Amino acid sequence: MKTRYPLPVFILFAALCSYAFNTQAATAPIKVSSLAEVEVEVVESGKKIIRRGTPDKAVPGTEVIFTDTFENVSDKAAGDIVINNPIPENMKYKGGSAFCTNCAIVFSADGGKTFDVAENLKLRGADGKLHTALPGQYTHIRWSYQGQLAAGKSGEVGFRAVIN
Amino acid sequence: MYCSDKSTVHSVNPQQISACRSVARVRQKFDVRTLLPVICAGLLLLVPQLCRAVGTPAGTIISNSATLNYVIGISPPSTTTSNTALFRVDEILSPVLTWQDGASVSVNSPGSNDVLTFLLSNSGNGTEAFGLTRTNGPTPLPLGNYAPLNGSIGSIYLESGLLAGFQASGPSADTIYVAGTNEPVLAPDASMTIYVVSDTPGVASNAHGVVVLGAASMTVGAAGAAPGTALAGLGQGGGYAVVGGARAQANATGNYVASGMGFVMNKTVLAVLDTQGTAVVMPGAVLTYQIVATLSGAGTASNLMVTDPLPINTTYVPGSIMLNGVSKTDAADADQAQFIGATQTVSVSLGNVAAPANTVITFRATIN
Secondary structure, eight states: OOOOOOOOHHHHHHHHHHHHHHHHHHHHHHEEEEEEEEEEEEEEEEEEEEEEEESSSOOOOOOEEEEEEEEEEESSOOOEEEEEEEOOTTTTEOOOOOOOSSSSEEEESTSSSBBBBBOOOOEEESSSSSEEEGGGGGGGOOOESSSOTTTTTTEEEEEEEEEO | OEEEEGHHHHHOOHHHHHHHHHHHOOOTTTTTTHHHHHHHHHHHHHHHHHHHHOOOOOTEEEOOEEEEEEETSOOEEEEEEOEEEEEEEEEEEEEEEEOOOSSSSSOOOOOEEEEEEEEEEEOOOOOOOEEEEESOOOSOOTEEOOOOOOOOOOEEEOOOSSSSSSSSSSTTTEEEEEEETTEEEEEOEEEEEEEEEEEEESSOTTTTEEEEEEEOOOOOTTSSSSSSEEETOSGGGOOEEEOOTTEEEEEEEEEEEEOOOEEEEEEEEEEEETSSSSSSOOTTOOOEEEEEEEEEEEEEEEEEEEEEEEEEEEOTTTOOOTTTEEOOOSSSSSTSSSTTTTEEEEEEEEEEEEEEEEEEEEEEEEOO
């Protein structure tokens, strides 16, 4: 399906994009990067060990580990750090897998409109009643970093999800 | 805020779409035209997801990115976005075959072109072609079983989809399978009915004929490889083709059973006609006897002969034998029926009769 946009929309969009990239590349005091990995069992020196690697056999049912690493590259401490990560399309969140250090974790099951801790997260079922949302129904994860992230320090949050 | 997040653009979650819509309503500055592609892309992606039962289609790109909000000093809150981590969903190769008949298919012995019905399904997540093979009477063949022969009209047929059930010919004819030419190609979760057609050699009644149908993924190097084997670049969409737990192949066994016919004879007095024209059984009354010979099951009864000695104290009415409503002579000639005077017996030679069949014989006798 082809959709025509007026030229000004393109120009505005391009300008916004280049501005965003430039500012982030040049001056963003916090760097954040996302990584997708799978666990693979390898045999080394006769022992089976689990290593992480790029998702090479990512068939439905495969569990993928997503890690968001953030680093304060400025010379000042940063506070009120909140990381938002939508569950990727075509994947289901694996219950209990969200991890971080020194932070609080809440979830959304309504596309990011409302967030709560897992046990309080409700979703209206087909019967019209509110039920506790199942991990596979989560749409977003939000981590709130406690306290300040000192200059030069980094942190890590992440979760596991299974390919539908 | 999530509507401007690039990972939301890939979203197909309906709640997310409606969330984006409501944001657009609230924020007047946000041009709804810029939101349209998001909604359209979301709705388009929603369709295949609803149709999907076996998993994300091979070749789908899965993306993840995070946004991070922070405050430094007295600066206003800021947001930064991660790179987008991308990977491709690979293809799992997983055919499934099941035999559909439910019970052994009854056949004549010898017989020709009897059909076993199988269902081939693709439980993988990519469109895949499958090669078919049949094994007649796989070893070790248990005692009492036999190896069917490939059907004289053809060995394996693919359902044409024009009319359910096997049609060898006609406008809705099914397609004969030729290896290397017309391997069935199945989309994820799709199925096709496969017919195995067999001739039956001369075997003992109730012997079982065993045929194994095999299906194997046509991706080079996949069929028979160890589960988990990943073939780079051979999956749908350019990713890996990964051999499933059943080695990218499937087998199902179907059975025939030779003959196994039932034969029942039922003799009744159909009518009585006494000398007064009423139906009183008395000397001089004429009885019309009817014998119904029913052949059930499947197979062919060879040289089937029905004989019926007359009851004592009755006299055969000459020329009264009828076979399926057609009069027959009493002589021992080519018309199947005769009355043997020496033994006072009505005898009908039916020859070779294919089951199921019904034969009706009537004759008359007078009470002495």
